[in-house]
Amino acid sequence: MNIVVCIKYVPDWEAPASQFRIEDSRLVPAPGIAYRISDTDDEAIEAALQLKEKHGGRVTAISLGPASARDGLKHALAMGCDQAVLLDDPAFEDSDAAGTAAVLAAAIRKLGDVDLILTGRQAADWDQGQVHAGIAEFLGLPAVIPARHIEWTGSEFIVHRIYEEGYEEIAVKPPCVVACSNEIAEPRYPTLRGIMAASRAQIPVWTAADLGIDPGRVGRAGRRTRVLRLYAPQVEAKCEFIEGENPEEIAAKLVQRLREEKLL
């Protein structure tokens, strides 16, 4: 089974907001801030590796991003992916979800012979949850969004798609796109051997020309959406702390305050 995992390399989303600066309509992380594979993209890698371990095949990690995204791909290789490709070209800069999906779709087409394309459910920087749907539509494939379990029966995938009240068992034939939710798998830590191998691995870079992409369709030129303005919403803290000698006293005081506020 040949699987492609799309990973985005993003600034640490757990860093405090004060570590980000707004410059025009861009969010600029402070110089020291760490970059990580986006939330749920590493779970997608793990899900891919588990499927490969069960059914054989190859796992390829791809990322559209600047040269620094290479570190994310190295991490993917260290976890056990067989190959990685970086998609980088000045023409890709400032792509919106449509441009990003177009590039990723072109790269997946170039890789050829793919049974399953995994992504995260939403990248932790812009929280959009769009690129998976775009890849599916550009490639004319079905998509399941978001999934917490995948299994392969030998002829189809059974994907557990989350909905408000539980999950649905969806049967879908390969090739297809599945956007992974955090429940899907616990990402493994790379082994020392994996890290060593990854550090020696060659990561090819594919450009717009390599992918046969018309630069007018991606980057700034191909945008369907634009950011007008960024700002930080204010929360004003106004917490009244309830104190006491022991849990009983605290509980009694809290209940009294809640009653005074007519909340009980």
Next chain:
Amino acid sequence: MTAEARGIVAIIEPADGPAGALTAEVLGVARRLGNDLNEPVTAVVLGETVAEVGPLWEFGADKVIRVVHPLLAEFNLDAALGALEPLIRRENPNVVLMAHTFQGRALGPALAFRLQTGVATDCVDLRPGAGGGSLVLTRSILGGNFRAEVVIDTRPQIVTLRPKAFPPAEPTPGRTGTVEEFRPEPDPVRVRQEVRRRIQEAAAEGVRLEDARIVVAGGRGLGGPENWHLVEELASALGAAVGASRAVTDAGWVPTSLQIGLTGKTISPDLYIAVGISGAVQHMAGVSAAKTIVAINKDPDATIFRYARFGVVGDAKQILPALTREIKKALGKA
């Protein structure tokens, strides 16, 4: 699609029903936009489940289109796309709105790509652009630490709306409109997925988390599934619904359907009691409509206290049993 794109289409979630809370929110936004832009509002209902159209007119729809096909009895992304693509092309609307539910999360972006247009997901605010230009759509990014105002340059502008972020439409009793049926023929070749089974994990009885007036939620600070009963006991004393942080649903202590937050449910209780939850922005994204937050956390510097109206610094394992006893006493259930 071109500049003549006109009208607001609101896609109604069948599970929500004709007079449901989400329907009222989405139609509320649609009606206000319709008035501001002087464009008609069309409610689109997938499947036959919403038989009653009266409430949709009363919430502000001028026209209701029922999209009827056996495959639309429950949500199937491929079937929904196959049905909506020709309909939206025919209607050629300016704006397509839907709720950012699990259906909307999948459908909004996929429909946008199918129609080669742009989408803004999980919007928390919107307003008409200057001079009748593109809508200015406010999204939260980086979990909620920042807000972005975005515009969509293509048509239709597809927008998914965060539940509880917009005021619901006030029904106008007796208001009517037109209704029609659309019978699509989704290309069977393109319906490549099949919903085999739905497994309901959320309790079928009792108040839904989304509708609850009081919610008690637990986080990783509870220490382990063996302590979860403390959350349930407090909730039951209060007649409250139970929720959880992602750390807890991820660890499998409780089903995913209890998850509150950016990638879980949005709630709007009068009282939200968060126990052992740190207050990460992605969690708080789901409770921004809560009126009063009470936080119980052993760390006095926990972020949750920035959002809380009342705070208790202490060990959940000691505070919860005492609080449950006090509540029972106060409510005369002891």
